[in-house]
Amino acid sequence: MIKLYNVKNRTKEAFTPIDPKNVRMYVCGPTVYDRAHIGNARPVVVFDTLYRVLQHTYGKEHVSYARNFTDVDDKINAKSIETGRPIRDITNETIGWYLEDMNELGALEPDFAPRATEYIAEMITMIEELIEKGHAYAAEGHVLFDVNSYDAYGALSRRSVDDMIAGARVEIAPYKHNPMDFVLWKPSNDKQPGWDSPWGHGRPGWHIECSAMSRALFGDKFDIHGGGLDLQFPHHENEIAQSCACCGDDTFANVWMHNEMLQVEGKKMSKSLGNFFSVRELLDQGYSGEVIRFVYLSTHYSKPMDWTIKKAEEAAATLRKWRMITDDVIPSDIVSPAIVNALADDLNTAGAITALHNLAKCGDAALLKSSAELLGLLGDNMGGWVKAIDFDLSALEKMISTERDKALKNKDFSKVDYLKLTFVSAGLDVQMSKENVTLIAGPKFDSSLLEDLF
C-alpha cells in the first residue's frame, strides 16, 4: 500500500486511485526559455521516482503521467525580443535541451508532455465556462477570476484572502474587482504572441493552462498533482479555483504533493551569489546524471535539500562501489521488499538508499541492481561515467607483481614502492594480496602519468 502526504489535508494517507487501471499524475513542468537549473530538476527526479513506484504497483500500462511545457510566457517573449529569434525556435530548442538534460538524470519521459500553445482552444472554452458560471469577468481586454466567487480560495496553501490583501506588496490593477483576482486572459500587442478570443486578440494567463490541459488529458478528476513548493501559492491555488469553480467542488486532483526547495552550499541559489547553475553545467563539470540523481534522492522530497560538492563526491563513491558489485550481474526479477516499503511510505528515498546499502553489505548484487533500478539508479544506460576507462592495466600489474616477488626474497622494496607510488599518483588503486597485485582505475586515473614506465 502506498502512503502519500497529501498537502490538501496536511496528512499522510493511504493512496487509493480513482481507477487502479488508470492512475493519473500531473506535474507542473518548466517554462521553456532557458536551460533547466538544478532546482528545476528536483521535482523531475522526485516525481519520476513516484512514477516508477506507481508503475511498479499498478502496472506500467495503468499509469499515466503528464508534465506540461509552458511555452507562452512573458519571459519567453523577452528572450525573443532580446535575441531577435522567433518564439517557436526558442521554445523548441529549450524543450530539446530539457528532455536531454532530464534524460541524463535518468528521468523517464512522461506519457504526455502537453504544450500550452496547443491547448489555447481548451483554455478559451474553460474561461467561457467560468464567465458563464459567474466566476470570472471580462474587463479592459482581460478576463479575471473572481476570487470572492469561490469560497475555498486559499484552502490548499492555508491563506485567507483578507490577510493576503493586508500584506500585499503588489500594485493593484484598476480593473480588478478584488486585489487577489488573477488573470485568465490578457490582451497582446503586435509584438506579443496572441490568439483571437471572445475578448479580443490576446494570450492566456499562466495558471489556466494546467487546468485546461489536465482536464483535456485526464478528465475533470485525477489522482495526483505535483510540483515545487513555490508553486503552491499562487499557481496551484489558482488552478484549483479555476478547475473546481468550473467543474465542481469535488473535482481536480485528489492528492497534492510539493517538493521542498533546493539550496546550494547552504544558501539560496541565486544569480547574484554565483551559485546558480544549470543541470547541463553540472554535467559538463563531470558530475554524472546518476550522481546528481543520487544526491537528490538522498534527501526526502519534503525537506529542503542542500546541493554540495561533498555530497556529490560521496554519492559518486557509493555508486562506484555499487557498480563494481553489480557489474555484469543480471538483475533479480524481484525488488527488495525493504526498498518497496520505504518508497511506498511517502516516497522515503533516503530510507530506500539505506536498504540498498544493506543489500550491498550482504553482497546480494542481483537484488541490489533490481532494487536500485526502481529508484532509477544502477541502470545499464547510466553507468558510462564509471566504465569510461579504456586502458589495459595487465602489463602494469605484471610489472609490479614481478618486482614484488623479487623484493619479497631480497627484502629490497624500493622499486616496488616506487611503482606503487607512481600508480597511486596516476589515480590507480593498488591492491596487493598474497597471491597477486590488482590495479583498479579510480575516478582521477590519468594514463599519461604512467608513460615514463614504458
Next chain:
RNA sequence: GGCGAGUUGGCGGAGUGGUGACGCAACGGAUUGCAAAUCCGUGUACAGGAGUUCGAUUCUCCUACUCGCCUCCA
C-alpha cells in the same frame, strides 16, 4: 507584515512513546614487507524551557534560531 517548513552525533541524513538506522569521516583490531582495499569492532545525537506520561528525541505549548513562499527566479 501575512503564511508555512525545519532545528537529530564531526558532517550528511532516516526514524521511533521504552533495545544508539544508515552513509561519510574518525579511532582500535585483523590482514599487509609497508600500504590500499576488505573484514571485525568503537560513539552515551536528538535547539532551549515547560507540560502530558510509569517512561519523550518522538505528543502538546512556549522561546530562540534557520529557511522558504507571498515579488521576474522551481
